[in-house]
Amino acid sequence: MGGHLNINHLMFLGQGALWTIGLSVIALIGGGIVGFVIALARISPLKSVRIASAVYVQLIQGTPLLVILFLGYFGLAAVGLKVSPLVAAGASLTLYVAAYLGEIWRGCIQSVPKPQWEAAEGLALSRTQRMMKVILPQAIRIATPPTVGFMVQIIKNTSLASVVGFVELMRSGQIVNNSLFEPFAIYAIIAVTYFAMCYPLSLFSQRLEKRMGRGRSNLAPA
Amino acid sequence: MSLQLDFPAVLERWPSFLAGAALTLELAFFATVLGALIGTLAAVGRGSRSALIAGACKVYVEAIRNTPLLVQIFLVYFGLASLGLKFSAFTVAVAALTINVGAYTAEIMRAGFEAIPRGQIEAAEGLALSRLQIYWHIILLPAIEKVYPALTSQFVLLMLASSVCSQISAEELTAVANYIQSDTYRAFETYIIVAVLYVILSLVMRAGFWGLGLVLFPRRRRLGTPL
Amino acid sequence: MQQNSSPSEPIVSLRDVQKSFGPLRVLDGVSFAVQRGEVLALIGRSGSGKSTALRCIDRFEKVDGGEIVVCGHRVDRPDVDLRALRQDVGIVFQSYNLFPHLTIEQNITLAPCAVKGMGSSQAKDLARKVLAQVGLEEKLHAYPEQLSGGQQQRAAIARSLAMQPKVMLFDEVTSALDPELTAEVLKVIEQLAADGMTMVMVTHEMGFAKGIADRIVFMHRGKVHETGPASILNSPTTPELTQFVGTGNLKS
Numbered sequence: 001m002g003g004h005l006n007i008n009h010l011m012f013l014g015q016g017a018l019w020t021i022g023l024s025v026i027a028l029i030g031g032g033i034v035g036f037v038i039a040l041a042r043i044s045p046l047k048s049v050r051i052a053s054a055v056y057v058q059l060i061q062g063t064p065l066l067v068i069l070f071l072g073y074f075g076l077a078a079v080g081l082k083v084s085p086l087v088a089a090g091a092s093l094t095l096y097v098a099a100y101l102g103e104i105w106r107g108c109i110q111s112v113p114k115p116q117w118e119a120a121e122g123l124a125l126s127r128t129q130r131m132m133k134v135i136l137p138q139a140i141r142i143a144t145p146p147t148v149g150f151m152v153q154i155i156k157n158t159s160l161a162s163v164v165g166f167v168e169l170m171r172s173g174q175i176v177n178n179s180l181f182e183p184f185a186i187y188a189i190i191a192v193t194y195f196a197m198c199y200p201l202s203l204f205s206q207r208l209e210k211r212m213g214r215g216r217s218n219l220a221p222a
Numbered sequence: 223m224s225l226q227l228d229f230p231a232v233l234e235r236w237p238s239f240l241a242g243a244a245l246t247l248e249l250a251f252f253a254t255v256l257g258a259l260i261g262t263l264a265a266v267g268r269g270s271r272s273a274l275i276a277g278a279c280k281v282y283v284e285a286i287r288n289t290p291l292l293v294q295i296f297l298v299y300f301g302l303a304s305l306g307l308k309f310s311a312f313t314v315a316v317a318a319l320t321i322n323v324g325a326y327t328a329e330i331m332r333a334g335f336e337a338i339p340r341g342q343i344e345a346a347e348g349l350a351l352s353r354l355q356i357y358w359h360i361i362l363l364p365a366i367e368k369v370y371p372a373l374t375s376q377f378v379l380l381m382l383a384s385s386v387c388s389q390i391s392a393e394e395l396t397a398v399a400n401y402i403q404s405d406t407y408r409a410f411e412t413y414i415i416v417a418v419l420y421v422i423l424s425l426v427m428r429a430g431f432w433g434l435g436l437v438l439f440p441r442r443r444r445l446g447t448p449l
Numbered sequence: 450m451q452q453n454s455s456p457s458e459p460i461v462s463l464r465d466v467q468k469s470f471g472p473l474r475v476l477d478g479v480s481f482a483v484q485r486g487e488v489l490a491l492i493g494r495s496g497s498g499k500s501t502a503l504r505c506i507d508r509f510e511k512v513d514g515g516e517i518v519v520c521g522h523r524v525d526r527p528d529v530d531l532r533a534l535r536q537d538v539g540i541v542f543q544s545y546n547l548f549p550h551l552t553i554e555q556n557i558t559l560a561p562c563a564v565k566g567m568g569s570s571q572a573k574d575l576a577r578k579v580l581a582q583v584g585l586e587e588k589l590h591a592y593p594e595q596l597s598g599g600q601q602q603r604a605a606i607a608r609s610l611a612m613q614p615k616v617m618l619f620d621e622v623t624s625a626l627d628p629e630l631t632a633e634v635l636k637v638i639e640q641l642a643a644d645g646m647t648m649v650m651v652t653h654e655m656g657f658a659k660g661i662a663d664r665i666v667f668m669h670r671g672k673v674h675e676t677g678p679a680s681i682l683n684s685p686t687t688p689e690l691t692q693f694v695g696t697g698n699l700k701s
Contacts (some may be wrong), residue, residue: 042372062421064385066396067413074409078227078340152288170292183300191289191297198288344509345546345605349560349612350535359559362552441550442593449549 005185009176016172017193021166023158027089028151031097038102040131053102060099066160068092073164097154104150108143109135119132145212149205152198159194169193207217232411234367235402239326243419249312249394250381250427252321257380258373260320261327266357268332279328286325291386294318299390315387315394323380334365367439367449374431378424385420395419460485460520460647461506461616468501468516469561475501476512477671483515483616483649488642490662490679491651494693497652497668503620506649507538520615538565539609540618543625545601547593553580553604554589564612572611579607599630603637610641617641619650655682655694667693 017165041053060068072092076083083091120130162171173190177183267279286294302309305307309317338361346356366373388397399416403409438445468476475498483489491499504510505517508531517524520537533553548556557579559573560697567575580586583603585596593601602622609617619638623631635657642648642661651659658665659679667675669689675681685691 059417059421062382062424063417064382064396064420066385066388066422067399067417070396070399070403071410071413073415074403074413078410103256156288156290160294160386162292170290183296184304187293187296187300191293194289194293199284200290202284254524317575339546341542341544341546342548345540345542345548347509347531348538348540348542349608350532350564351560351566352532355563359563360548364548367550439550441552445592445594447594 004182005176005182009033009180012176013169013172013189013193016169017197019166019172020155020158020168020170021197023086023089023093023161023166025156027093027097027154027158030090030094031101031154034094034098035101035105038098039105042102042106043109045127057099057103060096061103065096065157066163067091067094069160069164085161085164085166089158089164089166093154093157093161096157097150100153101147101150104146105139105143108146109139111142112138142212145205145208148208149199152201152205155182155197155201156194224225227411228408229342229411229415231406232402232408232415235406238398238402239395239415239419242393242395243423245312246381246394246423247426249315249319249384249387250377252254252316253301253323253380253384254377256316256320257323257327258377260324262331262362264328264333265331268328270396271334275389283328286322287329291318291322291383292389293360294322295386295390311387311390311392315384315392319380319384319387322383323376326376327373330369330376331365333372334369337368338364363438364449367442370431370435370439374428376433378427380419381423381427395423457605459483459518461649462518463502463506463515464517465515466502466505466512466517466525467579468498468505468510468512475538475671476505476515478670479673480516481666481673481676483647485615485647486645487663488648488661489650490658490665491649491660491668492653492655492665492693493668496670498671499668500620502668503618503649503651506616507540507618508534532564536612537615538618539612539614539616539627540620541602541605541609542624543597543621545593545605545625545681547605547608549593552590552592553585553596556593556604560608560612567660575611576607579610580604582610582640583607584633597630598626599633602626602630606634606637606641616647616649619648619652621653623652623654658682669693 024091038053038057041049044050044058067153069089072095073085073088076088076091116134116138117130120134121165143158158168158212159170161168165171167175167188173186177186264279264282267275268283270276270279295318298321299314302314302317312357342360343356346360383393384394385396387394388400388427391397395416399412403412406412442449453616463482464480466476466479466691467474477498479498479502481489491503493499501510505512506519506524508529511527512525515525519534522529522534522537524534524610525677545555548559548637553558554573554576557576558567558569561567561572561575562569577586577589583606585603585607586591587603588596588600593604596604606622622638623634626634631654635654638648638650638657639661650658650662659682662679665679665681666673667681667687668692674687675685675690681690685694693700
């Protein structure tokens with residue numbers, strides 16, 4: 001039954017792992033930019049903008065990522081665009097990540113203590129200035145642990161890009177398995193690889209969270 | 223660049239969609255019940271005085287939370303097959319989903335346990351209740367009530383994640399969609415319909431959990447206040 | 450191993466009890482005894498060790514040295530039967546600690562049913578009885594959050610009473626209450642004392658201590674400085690107690 005796992009297979013898997021990281025970064029950056037817009041839209045003074053962004057978030061969060069990936073893949077084809085699996089997966093993941101990061105960041109912006117909003121208003125800063133100089137810097141501090149935690153989700157979610165043909169770690173494993181026929185061993189290796197990528201981030205996120213808990217008490221009013 | 227959509231051609235397949243949705247709910251139901259049980263046991267195990275049990279539970283939780291569901295499903299599928307056990311795709315899917323959601327539930331329940339004030343546990347000890355009785359009467363239900371929104375969200379996410387089971391040929395909603403789109407050549411319409419169906423399923427699940435909450439938490443039903 | 454204490458033996462006795470929290474010596478050779486039916490008040494500054502001593506009696510803190518005998522149980526030993534001890538000893542806390550998700554009736558019937566195997570209807574009758582004892586019969590089906598602080602504390606006392614303990618411990622039970630709610634709780638405790646319950650209470654209520662305590666134990670920096678009948682508060686013999694009584698540490 002097939003050959004044995006050799007260094008070439010491992011290098012192929014390693015390449016897949018690199019593409020996993022690459023796709024994760026694309027999703028994080030793309031999703032981060034769009035997500036930032038969504039977060040601001042969710043707290044916009046304009047009701048129509050608030051509702052539109054809320055609908056977007058609800059739709060994305062109510063749909064499985066796999067279905068979103070299929071929609072991206074077939075949808076782009078339906079409008080006549082021939083795109084590579086990387087672009088299709090990247091676009092779908094961007095939309096997906098944007099919804100979740102947008103919600104996380106909205107929550108963080110809104111959890112900046114009310115006295116801060118009022119102090120900024122009291123200093124006659126415009127809305128933009130309030131956001132840029134007072135609220136967002138503090139929101140970024142609050143948002144860092146959950147954002148790092150969500151990066152773990154992104155890395156795990158890239159595994160679904162394999163289903164639309166993008167050759168990341170999961171798909172590399174399937175390809176290797178097609179010649180070796182040792183599925184359990186191969187997927188065990190893949191699981192360990194994902195763990196090696198995700199666990200340090202998880203620990204980092206937890207450490208940030210603990211440090212946040214300590215640091216916050218310094219922000220309490222006198 | 224033209225977009226010609228033909229929804230009626232796909233909508234006439236509604237019996238298949240319905241069957242797929244029903245199976246998705248079935249998968250979600252079994253995995254939720256079993257996963258909630260395992261998760262609660264793992265959360266209790268995390269607090270065990272035995273370092274072995276506490277450590278084993280931590281390893282379980284961290285291993286699951288840091289690997290993708292797709293990999294876990296394949297490991298369960300091929301693992302069972304290599305042991306010579308033949309199970310239906312449905313059973314394998316439930317097993318993998320249960321193991322997965324159990325780990326996330328354990329973390330949520332652990333947070334719930336830790337939110338119970340120490341004073342209440344001391345009062346229970348002062349009344350000569352045993353450790354097990356304290357968990358059952360004093361800790362469990364209030365902890366569930368405190369983390370109920372997080373639990374509900376987790377189980378809805380589980381139902382959405384069940385779409386991944388299409389990859390091992392469980393005939394849930396996404397698998398049905400894959401089949402229909404390859405049959406009708408109307409992929410975009412198919413997945414739009416399925417997306418809408420998933421959103422509806424999410425709402426149905428949330429409504430179900432809300433009703434369950436009314437049954438489980440009589441104090442909240444009467445007084446309307448959070449714990 | 451548990452024997453019923455004979456009338457002449459104290460029902461609670463502490464002998465040379467030591468306890469440290471890390472480098473901090475909280476109890477430094479504490480000794481006192483409580484006779485059956487006696488009411489003992491433990492007073493002292495914050496940090497004197499009085500609450501710790503009380504908690505040691507019901508094994509909420511483990512002692513590092515010395516001997517504690519409660520209703521025949523050797524509490525200082527690691528193999529003490531906690532379940533039996535806590536059926537003999539009832540404890541009421543400063544923050545009442547009622548179970549918020551249960552009604553008052555359920556709060557009271559929980560332990561008798563779960564620990565003593567009492568039947569449900571028998572337990573409900575008991576609940577009614579003890580609530581009447583503390584003047585709260587009408588609150589049977591209310592939830593703790595619907596009661597005032599004083600009512601919650603009285604309900605907590607009823608909950609402990611339902612287990613029919615031989616000794617009741619009170620850990621600053623009125624310190625968290627507004628002054629106008631304190632009186633109703635003190636009245637209940639007074640009635641319990643009159644009914645012959647053996648009690649050890651940590652309290653700041655000097656007037657109350659003078660009124661119902663048979664004996665006062667004044668603690669300072671982990672040691673017992675003075676002990677005697679309530680009159681020692683009027684004529685303290687040690688400088689520490691003199692200072693304590695004089696500086697308004699207690700509510701008269």
